[in-house]
Amino acid sequence: MNCQDVRQNIFTYLDGQLAASHEQGLYTHLSGCGGCQTEMVRGRNLNRLLEISCTQVEPPVDFTQRVMLRLAAAQAETGLAVAPAPAASIEPGLKELLKSFKLRTRSLAAACCLALVLAAAALAPVGQRAVVLNPDPSHKIENTPPVTSPLVPAAKDPSPAGVAGPGTVSPAKPASPDPRSGGPAGEHPPSAGKVPGQDSESVITAVSPQPKDADPTQEPPLPSPPEVNHPAAEPKTAPELPGITGPITIASGEVLGRLEIAPLIVEERAANIRPVWSADGKEIYYLSERQAGDGRFAAWKATLDGKNRQQLGQIDIPVAAGGGVWSPERDRLAFVEEKDGYLQVQIAGLQGQLFSPTRDASGIAAQRREANPSDYWAYWPVWSGAGELAYLTTRHDSGDLMVIDANGNTIALTSTPGNDLHPAWSPDGSKLVFYRSERDSAGKRVDRLYVVSRQNGEEVPLTQPIGADSLVPAWSPDGKRVAINIGFTEPQPGPRHRGLWLVNADGTGLVQVTREGGGRLVSWSPDGKKIAFTDAIGRLYVVILAEQGLKHQVLQITTTADMGNMSVTWSWDSQQILFDWLESGKTSRGIYYTNLPRSRPNP
Amino acid sequence: MDRLPDEMLVKSCLQGDMGSFGELVRRYQKQVYSLAYRLTNDAEEAMDLSQEVFLKIYQVLERYDDSRPFFPWMYKVASNVCYSLLRKRPQESVPLEKVIEFTPLIPKIESQPEDYYESREIQQLVQRAIAELPEKYRVPLVLRFLEDLTYQQIAEVMELPVSTIETRLYRGKALLQKRLSIVMEKGVRRELSRC
Numbered sequence: 001m002n003c004q005d006v007r008q009n010i011f012t013y014l015d016g017q018l019a020a021s022h023e024q025g026l027y028t029h030l031s032g033c034g035g036c037q038t039e040m041v042r043g044r045n046l047n048r049l050l051e052i053s054c055t056q057v058e059p060p061v062d063f064t065q066r067v068m069l070r071l072a073a074a075q076a077e078t079g080l081a082v083a084p085a086p087a088a089s090i091e092p093g094l095k096e097l098l099k100s101f102k103l104r105t106r107s108l109a110a111a112c113c114l115a116l117v118l119a120a121a122a123l124a125p126v127g128q129r130a131v132v133l134n135p136d137p138s139h140k141i142e143n144t145p146p147v148t149s150p151l152v153p154a155a156k157d158p159s160p161a162g163v164a165g166p167g168t169v170s171p172a173k174p175a176s177p178d179p180r181s182g183g184p185a186g187e188h189p190p191s192a193g194k195v196p197g198q199d200s201e202s203v204i205t206a207v208s209p210q211p212k213d214a215d216p217t218q219e220p221p222l223p224s225p226p227e228v229n230h231p232a233a234e235p236k237t238a239p240e241l242p243g244i245t246g247p248i249t250i251a252s253g254e255v256l257g258r259l260e261i262a263p264l265i266v267e268e269r270a271a272n273i274r275p276v277w278s279a280d281g282k283e284i285y286y287l288s289e290r291q292a293g294d295g296r297f298a299a300w301k302a303t304l305d306g307k308n309r310q311q312l313g314q315i316d317i318p319v320a321a322g323g324g325v326w327s328p329e330r331d332r333l334a335f336v337e338e339k340d341g342y343l344q345v346q347i348a349g350l351q352g353q354l355f356s357p358t359r360d361a362s363g364i365a366a367q368r369r370e371a372n373p374s375d376y377w378a379y380w381p382v383w384s385g386a387g388e389l390a391y392l393t394t395r396h397d398s399g400d401l402m403v404i405d406a407n408g409n410t411i412a413l414t415s416t417p418g419n420d421l422h423p424a425w426s427p428d429g430s431k432l433v434f435y436r437s438e439r440d441s442a443g444k445r446v447d448r449l450y451v452v453s454r455q456n457g458e459e460v461p462l463t464q465p466i467g468a469d470s471l472v473p474a475w476s477p478d479g480k481r482v483a484i485n486i487g488f489t490e491p492q493p494g495p496r497h498r499g500l501w502l503v504n505a506d507g508t509g510l511v512q513v514t515r516e517g518g519g520r521l522v523s524w525s526p527d528g529k530k531i532a533f534t535d536a537i538g539r540l541y542v543v544i545l546a547e548q549g550l551k552h553q554v555l556q557i558t559t560t561a562d563m564g565n566m567s568v569t570w571s572w573d574s575q576q577i578l579f580d581w582l583e584s585g586k587t588s589r590g591i592y593y594t595n596l597p598r599s600r601p602n603p
Numbered sequence: 604m605d606r607l608p609d610e611m612l613v614k615s616c617l618q619g620d621m622g623s624f625g626e627l628v629r630r631y632q633k634q635v636y637s638l639a640y641r642l643t644n645d646a647e648e649a650m651d652l653s654q655e656v657f658l659k660i661y662q663v664l665e666r667y668d669d670s671r672p673f674f675p676w677m678y679k680v681a682s683n684v685c686y687s688l689l690r691k692r693p694q695e696s697v698p699l700e701k702v703i704e705f706t707p708l709i710p711k712i713e714s715q716p717e718d719y720y721e722s723r724e725i726q727q728l729v730q731r732a733i734a735e736l737p738e739k740y741r742v743p744l745v746l747r748f749l750e751d752l753t754y755q756q757i758a759e760v761m762e763l764p765v766s767t768i769e770t771r772l773y774r775g776k777a778l779l780q781k782r783l784s785i786v787m788e789k790g791v792r793r794e795l796s797r798c
Contacts, residue, residue: 007773007777008769008770008773011772011773011776012754012769012772012773015747015754015772017753017754017769042780043776046776046779046780046783049725049729049783050729050733050744050748050779051748052726053725053726053729053730053733054641054729054730054733054744054745054748054749055637055749056633056634056637056749057633057636057637057640057641058633058636059632059633059636059637059650059653060646060650063628063632063636063650063653064625064628064629064632066650066654067628067632067653067654067657067658068621068624068625068628070654070657070658071621071624071657071658071661074658294606295606295626295629318606318607319622320607320611320612320615320620320622320623320626321607321611321615321620321623322615322620336607337607338606338607338608338611343607343611372669372670373608373610373611373669373670374610374611374613374614374669374670376611376614379611379615421618421619470619487619520619520620520621538621563621563622563624563625564621564622564625565620565621565622
């Protein structure tokens with residue numbers, strides 16, 4: 001072994017990678033070669049230099065936001081999607097890779113995500129008045145209330161929140177049991193008021209409070225016994241709804257204007273999300289990273305002007321897998337968490353109670369999870385207006401729909417090879433609409449909406465197969481129609497559909513409202529005349545539905561991409577929305593609002 | 604109570620939950636950004652490179668085998684993207700023969716403080732020297748010292764024989780020794796003075 005060979009072996013040896021069979025030769029050479037001994041010292045010093053110099057560095061504080069915006073831009077420009085796109089240089093050998101991959105550091109640098117930027121500016125109103133950018137007089141919107149100051153309560157409201165003045169949010173009733181889909185909730189907290197900053201053109205009149213008798217001290221109705229499955233009645237063949245009839249028609253679809261928005265609860269170092277009106281309509285409840293564990297959220301409340309922020313109870317929950325959902329009474333939160341070795345839907349009461357209605361006493365859940373990390377016993381909880389909880393599960397090897405009734409019993413509503421997603425309760429809680437992606441007998445992918453009866457599990461298709469891979473439904477408040485936010489990301493043969501669509505509850509009259517859309521949010525206003533929805537890159541819109549034969553008016557609320565899970569909640573009068581949003585340039589999601597044009601009176 | 608596992612976030616993302624992908628970015632931003640930064644020694648370039656990494660991860664997420672740990676898979680994609688993009692860039696790195704002739708980096712530190720190697724200036728010189736290596740030497744070197752990968756793991760990431768990785772690491776280190784000769788001499792003298 002000459003000195004040149006030894007030099008390479010020295011580096012390999014110092015890296016701990018030299019084969020044992022070569023070590024003896026190296027030692028023998030070193031014992032008689034002063035030059036190579038010096039090289040050993042030099043090599044050790046170089047390694048030390050590299051170890052202390054080649055270390056991890058903190059990314060910019062807004063790193064995640066910038067990545068997500070870049071991703072959104074790429075999606076918008078090129079249709080970038082999660083897809084089996086060619087990636088030959090990456091694919092080979094992946095599955096065999098690095099079983100013993102060891103890393104020095106895998107810790108989460110959570111604090112670095114939240115820092116430094118724009119605290120004072122974040123709380124300043126974005127605009128002083130709402131603007132409708134509508135060059136076409138024929139599309140003039142009737143009322144564009146300014147968003148100067150957050151919302152003014154009704155003059156007739158004797159409550160403290162009803163004292164007129166700037167800086168308050170209009171009392172409102174929670175409009176949705178699920179802030180993601182925004183379907184009608186059936187809960188009607190009291191409130192009265194008009195849209196803040198309304199000028200003389202405003203036509204909203206004061207409305208008498210409609211208190212909801214929610215007793216925050218009352219024990220939540222859902223107990224937490226170990227989960228017991230009660231399969232739905234068989235067979236599931238008797239359809240309640242007729243199939244699709246008639247052609248698909250396209251109604252309208254252009255964005256006619258843009259509304260300005262204003263911040264309500266925006267903080268520099270903490271994300272604030274999932275805003276809802278309190279049960280009495282006098283406060284805003286929301287989730288915040290303040291006073292919560294790393295990557296978790298606590299429950300908070302604020303007055304209608306976004307001030308007097310106080311923590312609610314001892315909530316400390318993650319918000320993922322569809323979790324972090326307020327109950328209709330606003331006294332509980334359904335969330336999803338890995339516990340006891342598997343994924344569970346849990347319910348946290350504001351008074352500190354914790355329920356595990358999907359707990360598995362049999363051990364099957366943990367076994368399945370152990371065998372398959374992508375087995376999810378319970379996730380994506382959705383409250384009904386009556387306080388029942390639907391959720392998704394993969395315990396039968398594909399996405400299926402389950403319901404926990406008021407007594408804590410679990411009912412399997414669907415169990416098919418298809419993958420069920422995005423369930424939404426009907427207003428009366430008698431059925432759910434959901435999106436199913438399945439394969440037909442020829443192996444061809446089929447995507448459509450189904451409706452399943454809560455009572456007996458009977459299910460029927462609501463739509464014909466639609467060329468899309470995301471169908472997010474929401475019932476209209478009267479239960480007569482379903483709005484569908486349709487999107488697609490994966491390349492598939494055949495025609496593609498995207499945008500906001502409507503279909504009658506009996507499956508007839510599938511119609512495209514606007515080509516905008518394709519996101520995961522769709523939420524009806526309480527009066528059933530407006531629908532908030534997002535597009536594929538997370539921009540928020542509101543469509544004002546027109547009477548027969550007239551064009552729908554589509555208003556753009558946010559103009560920048562937001563790939564977070566935006567939630568929207570409507571005021572009782574359908575003239576305001578609260579939503580969480582990651583404003584461009586901000587480091588944390590915050591809660592914003594906008595005022596909307598008044599709804600047209602019923603003919 | 605545990606946080607949601609990576610595999611769950613991947614599944615949620617594949618079902619359209621972009622927030623889950625955001626959480627994955629948040630979890631691994633430091634590792635990915637560090638990799639990009641050590642390969643480029645430039646904050647802006649590192650930001651661009653790490654964004655490309657996460658875009659690619661998103662694009663190929665469906666290929667992730669969720670019976671395996673997520674992080675090794677993700678890190679392989681990240682390394683591969685970095686290596687591919689660095690190779691495609693205009694050749695800014697100094698060719699081997701040029702490097703050999705290159706003037707050694709000279710530290711301004713005259714004295715030999717107790718923590719000589721730990722001094723910020725010395726580390727910056729080393730980082731600059733790494734970033735100026737040809738990418739075929741730079742990538743394995745960074746993978747070796749940033750994440751302590753074995754030669755076998757580096758070989759799998761770069762899809763090259765282990766023997767090639769061993770040779771590249773040797774040559775890369777030899778080049779670094781030349782560029783850092785003055786730094787090294789001071790270090791050696793200090794080491795010897797301790798004996």
